[in-house]
Amino acid sequence: MRKGHMTVLGAGLSGALLSTLLAQKGYQVQLFEKRSDPRKSGLEEGRSINLALSHRGWSALEQAGLREKVHDQAIAMQGRMMHSKTGQLSFQPYGTEEQAIYSVSRSGLNQLLIEEAEKAGAELLFQYRCEEIYLDRGEALIHSLENKTNVLTQPDLLIGADGAYSTLRTAMQKTPRYNYSQSYIEHGYKELSIPAKNGEFAIEPNALHIWPRGGYMLIALPNADKSFTCTLFLAYEGKESFAKLNSPADVTRFFETQFPDALAVMPELTEDFFQNPTSDLVTIKCFPWSRYGKNVLIGDAAHAIVPFYGQGMNAGFEDCRIFMDLLAECNHDYAQMVQQFQSLRKPDADAVATLALQNFIEMRDLVADREFLERKKIEAELHRRFPDRWVPLYTMVTFTNIRYSEALRIGQQQDQIMRKVMKHYDYASELTDQDYERIVSLMTND
Ligand SMILES: Cc1cc2nc3c(=O)[nH]c(=O)nc-3n(C[C@H](O)[C@H](O)[C@H](O)COP(=O)(O)OP(=O)(O)OC[C@H]3O[C@@H](n4cnc5c(N)ncnc54)[C@H](O)[C@@H]3O)c2cc1C
Structure with a gap:
């Protein structure tokens, strides 16, 4: 039987991986991307220069047979x-x-993903921007930015992997009773850099560095060229904010008082600061993710989240894995398949959005807090003693494929228990074997 024709909008991380997976399974895939081919232009377009990849992302990459290739480029x-x-x-x-x-x-x-999509047989069309969607007919009008011509695509399924400001979702938003919300946090972010020092990493490479300062923070992730990309998360307005950093002297003073050891390894701080943009952080929720069963949203187009759990791309990759699993079972009934997909994924997308917002508070306020650190130690010990009965929330989200909604639910239960525990103990070292038994027995499985 003929495999379907799939049109994917957007060759970002989710669109390129899904196109690879679909083409590997013999689907006829057309992938339209408004940017030029990044393999030719070599441009660093878009957001963050590096990203944290964790278990959910790896699982989807494994499905495409790409674990090893990506691992070669990754720093633990x-x-x-x-x-x-x-x-x-x-x-x-x-x-x-x-x-x-x-x-x-x-x-x-x-x-790498674009290359793999092409190798697997997907047709890649760069500098093609989707301009109009005919939802009821399942068609899309795509404009070639190079030739100034239009193409009408009429696939069996139109997949919107076109990011937080998706054209497919914008079309859905014009239909009756469409649920949509976008909310910005008061913080923006700016990327900065710690260059290599004498050809080596200037700070420890095998760690995610955090300078938590209460209302704001600086983080740094390592790059293969031995530099680090730093991200400053700071409010737009207020006492300590981007609005107060107007000159190189302001920026240097701020870093001298707040992040002195970072400043020591950031020789290009002020140049970077004024050259690089300040960008917004948004949570986007919408539903349904499909209209008339002829199209579907995945990745940021369906659920853009703030980056504090390092899960946006991982969630998009998990979408791809689950999409492929459902597709394998659907017997070409795409309308039913996309219904199943959205019912399964929407609660998880909402849960990871909540978790991501919560983790901002954890990263900027709590990671330096004594009680929080002792609590983490107790939870780690619970996990060591009872690996199946107590899995810390961070572990569930980052190192397992447990549904985000389930992780959130269990995490809330653990939080209630641990709040009580921390009322009685100041240090993990005070707990006895019986205490650990008692704590884990408070977990219920319903
Ligand atoms: C500062 C920051 C740090 C982050 N860190 C992490 C992290 O550590 N770990 C993690 O898992 N996630 C992280 N994320 C989230 C991650 O970047 C996103 O979740 C991920 O990029 C989403 O991929 P996507 O393919 O769904 O969308 P996108 O990456 O936005 O790709 C969408 C693509 O669609 C194209 N497009 C858009 N409109 C059209 C159109 N009309 N026609 C044709 N093409 C179109 C765009 O050009 C783009 O290539 C971070 C995000 C930010 C902002």
């Missing part, structure tokens, strides 16, 4: 390296010794 980060105001360092492992998240280059990964 085994935990958080906290930097105090006086430059004191403390390391918090993410999990067990073998558990790490991986820093990957966004453009490197995107190019």
Whole structure:
């Protein structure tokens, strides 16, 4: 039987991976992307220069047979390296010794996925911008920016992997009773850099560095060229904000007082600061993700989240894996398949959006808090003693494929228990074997 014709809008991370998976399974895939081919232009377009890849992302890459290839480009980060105001360092492992998240280059990964999509047989059309969608007919009008001509695509399924400001979703938003919300946090972000020093990493490479300062923070992830990409998350307005940093002297003063050890390894700080844009952080929710069963949204087009759990791309990749699993079972009934897909994924997308917002507070306020650190130690010990009965929330989200909605639910239960525990104990070392037994027995499985 003929495999269907799939049109994918957007050759970002999700669109390129899904196109690879579809083409590998013998679908006829057309992938339209408004940008030029990044393999030729070599441009670093888009957001963050590097990203944290974790278990969910790896699972989807494995499905495409790409684990090894991506692994070759990735740098393991085994935990958080906290930097105090006086430059004191403390390391918090993410999990067990073998558990790490991986820093990957966004453009490197995107190019690899585009290459793989092409190898698998997808037709790639760069500088083609989707301009209009005919939802009821399942068609899309695509404009070639090079030839100034239009193409009408009439696939069996139109897939919107066209990011947070998706054209397919914009068309859906014009239909009756469409649910849509976007909310910006008061913080923006700016990318900065720690270059290599004498050809080596200037700070510890196998860690995600955090300078938590309460209302704001600086983070740094390693790159293959031995530099680090830093991201400053700071409010747009207020006492300590981007609005207050108007001159090189303002920026230097701010870093001298807040991030002195980072400043020492950022020789290009002020140039970077005024050259690089300040960008917004948005959560986008919408539903349904399909109209008339002829189209579907995936990745950021369906659920853009703030980056504090390092899960946006991972969630998009998980969409791809689950999409392919459902497709394999649907017997060419795409309308039914996309219904199943959205019913399954929407609660998880909402849950990861909540988790991502919560983790901002954890990263900027709590990671340097004594009670929080003791609580983490107790939870790690619970996990060591009862690996199946107590899995810490961070571990569930980052190192398993447990549904995000389930992780959130279990995490809330754990939080209630741990709040009570922390009322009685100041330090993990005070707990006895019986205490651990008692704590884990409070978990219920319903
Ligand atoms: C600062 C920051 C840090 C982040 N860090 C992490 C992290 O550590 N880990 C993680 O998992 N996630 C992270 N994310 C999230 C991650 O970047 C996104 O979730 C991911 O890029 C989404 O991929 P996507 O393919 O769905 O969308 P996108 O990457 O936005 O790709 C959409 C593509 O569609 C194309 N397009 C748009 N409109 C059209 C059109 N009309 N016609 C044709 N093409 C079109 C665009 O050019 C683009 O190539 C971070 C995000 C930010 C902002």
